[in-house]
Amino acid sequence: MLEITQNLPGYAEQLIKTAQQFPDRVAVVLDKDRSTYAELVEAAKWRARELRALGLSKGDKLALLMPNCMEFVEFFIGASFIGVVVVPINTRFRAFELAHIIRDSGARCVVTTGAVDEHVNFKQLLNEALPGLADASCDGRLAIEGFPALEHIIHFHDGTPPCMISSEALRDRAGSAPKPDMGPLPGPQALQLIMYTSGTTAAPKGCLLPNRCLVTTAQLTAGLFDVGPDDTWWCPLPMFHIGGLLFMTVCLAVGARFVGMSHFDVDMAYAQFAEYPPTVLYPLFPTILLPLMSAPEFKNTDFSRVRFVFNVGPEEIQRRIQAAFPDALLLSAYGMSETTGIVTFSHPTDTLEERTTTVGHFLPGWSARIVDPETRQEVAPGEPGEIAVKGPSLFAGYLNQPELTAEMHTEDGYFMTGDYGAMAESGLLRFLGRLKDQMKVGGENVSALEVESFLAQNDAVRLAQVVPIPDERYGEVPAAFIELAPGATLTEEDVLSHCKGRIASFKVPRHVRFVTEWPMSATKVAKFRLRQKLCEELGLG
Incomplete structure (x- = not known):
């Protein structure tokens, strides 16, 4: 049975050990860009130096407003080296949500890019979110009314406005500053991430995730599916979503190759499959996987190396996907930002019926209950109710919202997910939808x-x-x-x-x-x- 490592490393410590073992192995591929483990560690150390040159230190908040790209990965890992807390921002958020996150998180620095202006113009979005930004100067520190913590905005690619620091200027500033002492690497309990969940009626909430969350879930996932240096894990999920970061972490923990993309594109996906034949496909959602299966290239692509395909969806779609990948096992999963992305997985030993009608078993170390949403009393086995969970990579609460944090937990520490489900005596969980997806007709x-x-x-x-x-x-x-x-x-x-x-x-x-x-x-x-x-x-x- 899988167990959680007692002497859990911090995120940076784990990556450095992997890079020492596999320095020349390709670690991350994003679109057509790639980086080996040794290159990734060196680039991340440089990003840490750039952050130090701007005055950021342990506990400060760094917001990343960019799609999946090497800069995102380098700053995420570089921040982890020096204890700076990363705040990934959903690139689909608009000005109101962006302003809320920068203010609520207390971000001292925002990193953004002009590389995808044809999709999203982040400069324009920041100007809308931060009144007065366009008239500000990057000399010294920003002073934007209503955003007292914000001091710097870093902008990559062409067209950097005067209110932002260009990547070239940042490099010069870091190069001319004394080489900083990185100090001890952050441990497993140090806060690493603030993931903002997308709200529909209220402002997004910031989930506090210490180092232990990603590292623990990555170790358990790698062990459950025997992920190793020979694996290539294809995952097009965005890294401002916990899934993208989690499965990159799975790969970086064991020397595997992580392949992703800035925006999901069928042609790019098949180009990646040709160059980096995957052993694990993690599209997770039918909106990604079904277009791949409908593409003309599908029938001519060799998927024989694929061991697992992950997707969540209705039974009929699950069976259709399994039939399309006869050499692989279709598996499902369940989780959310508060559980560091994953709390259940189908097991390779589960039957087809179990893999297509349930979301699997809870990870080692996790316990769960199905309870009445109003009374919070446990229901009879097999009966539906709200899913409540407790485990080693559960978040540390909502930022600046202690009352909501307390409200969402039971007295003995179970988190009320807001999801509707039922659990068999075997421990397999059936996901029945969000409670708010339950209609009263x-x-x-x-x-x-x-x-x-x-x-x-x-x-x-x-x-x-x-x-x-x-x-x-x-x-x-x-x-x-x-x-x-x-x-x-x-x-x-x-x-x-x-x-x-x-x-x-x-x-x-x-x-x-x-x-x-x-x-x-x-x-x-x-x-x-x-x-x-x-x-x-x-x-x-």
């Missing part, structure tokens, strides 16, 4: 995930998402958004005919809309935007 409970799973049984349906819509008679009713499979045709009447008589009438969608693109959060479909759009169309509140 005329007094009847309806799970959005259940309706989505049923709709996915139709071969014409590539992906279905179900949201609650206000209804005068029933309180709320289900509405379905459907992306069709390539070449398929389907009408609203077809969908309703598919449902009627096969599922309970109160579960049948009252509204059906067809989409070709999905509004996305960091990694998932932003359901609240679907709901908002349809409510506006129907004139509902």
Whole structure:
């Protein structure tokens, strides 16, 4: 059985040991850029020197506003060398959310880039979020009203405005300063990350994650799946999402190769598969994996080295994916920022039924309960309720929100996830959706995930998402958004005919809309935007 290492290293200590063992092995590939372990450590040490040249030290906050890129990785690791706390910012956030995170985290420095201006203009976004920034100067320290902690903004690539420090100027400043003493490496209990969770009705919340969180989960994951130096882990998830950072950490812990990309792109993915044949595919979401499977290159690509494919979704989609990768095992997972990304995994020894209908077993060291959401009393085995968890890589609380932190925990330390699930006596967890995805249709409970799973049984349906819509008679009713499979045709009447008589009438969608693109959060479909759009169309509140 896997166990947690008692003498847990800090993040930086672990990476340095790996780099000493595998200096010339490719560590990280992002798009077409690559870095060996030795190169990565040296680049990270230089980034630490640059941060020290700006006056940052242990406990200071460094915000990273950029997509996956080598600069992101170097600053993340460089900060870990000197105890600077990293605050990754979701690049989909707009000015209001950006301002909140910079203010709430107390970030002293922000690092951003102009390399993706055609996708997101971060300079413009920062100007909107920080009134008065455009008129400021980077000489000395910034003084932006309402953001007392913010002193510097570093900008990579061309077009650096006067209020920001260019990468060249930063390099010169660090090079002319005395070489700093790095001091002792931060230990496992030192705060490493503040991950902001995406809120739909409130401002994002900052999850406090010490070094122990990433290191512990990475060790357990590597052990469970026997990840080693010969593995190539393909993961297109963004690093401002805990999943991207976690699985890079898994690789860096054991000398494996991590392959990712700045933005998910099917052509780039297949180019990477050709150059770096993967042994693990971790797209995790159907919105990433299904386009890969629909691409012409899929049938001509050799996936024989792939051992595991990770995805979460309805049973029908899971079975479809398993059939598409006959030489690999389809596995599922469950977790969130508060649990450092992962708290359960399917096991390679699980049956196909278990791997397609559950999200697996809890990691070693974790305990879980299924409880009544109102009373917090444990329900009978197999009965549904709210998932409550406790374990070694549970977050240390929400930044600046002690009351919310206390509210979300039981007296004996279990975190109330807000997720709906059921657990078999074997310990396998069934994820039934977010509690807020539970609809009350005329007094009847309806799970959005259940309706989505049923709709996915139709071969014409590539992906279905179900949201609650206000209804005068029933309180709320289900509405379905459907992306069709390539070449398929389907009408609203077809969908309703598919449902009627096969599922309970109160579960049948009252509204059906067809989409070709999905509004996305960091990694998932932003359901609240679907709901908002349809409510506006129907004139509902």
